Structures are given as structure tokens and as C-alpha cells.
Amino acid sequence: MLIANSQKNLVRAAQAGSSKATESSHQEIQHEATLFAEPIFKFKNFTITNSLLNSFLVVALLSTFFILAGRKISKVPKGIQNFFEIILEASLKFSDSITRKPQKSEMFLPLVLGLFLFILINNWLGIFPGIGTIGFIEEHDGHKVLVPFFRGGTADLNTTLALASFSVLFTHLAGILAVGAWEYLNRFINIKAL
Numbered sequence: 001m002l003i004a005n006s007q008k009n010l011v012r013a014a015q016a017g018s019s020k021a022t023e024s025s026h027q028e029i030q031h032e033a034t035l036f037a038e039p040i041f042k043f044k045n046f047t048i049t050n051s052l053l054n055s056f057l058v059v060a061l062l063s064t065f066f067i068l069a070g071r072k073i074s075k076v077p078k079g080i081q082n083f084f085e086i087i088l089e090a091s092l093k094f095s096d097s098i099t100r101k102p103q104k105s106e107m108f109l110p111l112v113l114g115l116f117l118f119i120l121i122n123n124w125l126g127i128f129p130g131i132g133t134i135g136f137i138e139e140h141d142g143h144k145v146l147v148p149f150f151r152g153g154t155a156d157l158n159t160t161l162a163l164a165s166f167s168v169l170f171t172h173l174a175g176i177l178a179v180g181a182w183e184y185l186n187r188f189i190n191i192k193a194l
Contacts, residue, residue: 051156126152
């Protein structure tokens, strides 16, 4: 489609015989790396950006995987259930080595593993061919710029900041719930010694 439009512009420029039209059709398309996600479309008052689309894709992929893994559960796992159980058992074993209590591991693992898989798949999709290179052309300040349809979700500073803020808040809240507010505060400032 991009090539067809460029060819049409060249034909029009040649027919018009205008040197100015010929120069604009040969203008180089730039691909700028930005800290912010570019808007793709709006849904009512909500702007859908390219990194948000990629994050939606990751959520859809993970949801599909978990639904398929839990669809036909059998005592002797096969296929996707087997793969999921390998991931879950390795994660539980790793979590038990940190918490030293299976009850705490089972309490925190769903959220921690969910965050880990979301970030991992987002990063992997960010290097997938076509992510960040297929899109539409817009003109900004007299230059043609490629705006990709998809961009790695974690390439957007907002996503990274939101995940980091949530992780820090969750860690402190989990610490307070695990040992109590007074004991948790005493781990940072030894008020008992004063």
C-alpha cells in the first residue's frame, strides 16, 4: 500500500511536470524513537496508543494460553497442560526457596508470576519482526514520520513506570500484611532501640 501510494505520487508529479512535486515525493520517511507511545486511534475519549495495543495483545495471548491449559485437565498432563505445569512447578520451587513457606509462596506467586510473564512476553514481542516497523505515515513539522501500529509495551515509559510503582507498593503492602505494620516499620527504622 505504501509502495502503491508512492508510485501514484511519482506518476502525478511526472504528469504535472512540477519540480516541487517531484521533490516532495522523494522525501525520506523518518522513523523516530520516542519516549512516549504514539496514538493510533480514539475510542470515545480514550486514546489507544501503539504500546497499549501491544499490551492488549500480550494479555490476549496469556489469557488464551491459560484458558487452553486449564480446559482439559487430566492426572497425566499432555501438551499445553504439561508445559504449563512445568512453568508452575519451577516457579513454585523458586518461590519456596525465597519464602521458605509454601503457604506464602502460594499466596504471592499468582501475582508475581503474572507480572513476570506479562513483562517477559511484552519484551519478547518488542523484538518480534514487524513490531515497530509496520505502520502508517504522518507528517510532522514538514517531515514524513512512520507511526508503527505496534510498539513494545515496556518500551513506553508510562507502562514501565506503572509496573514499577505497582511492584513497589505491592511489596510494601505484602510486607505489612506478612509481619504487621509496627514490625515492618521497625525493619527500616529501629524504633525499639531508641
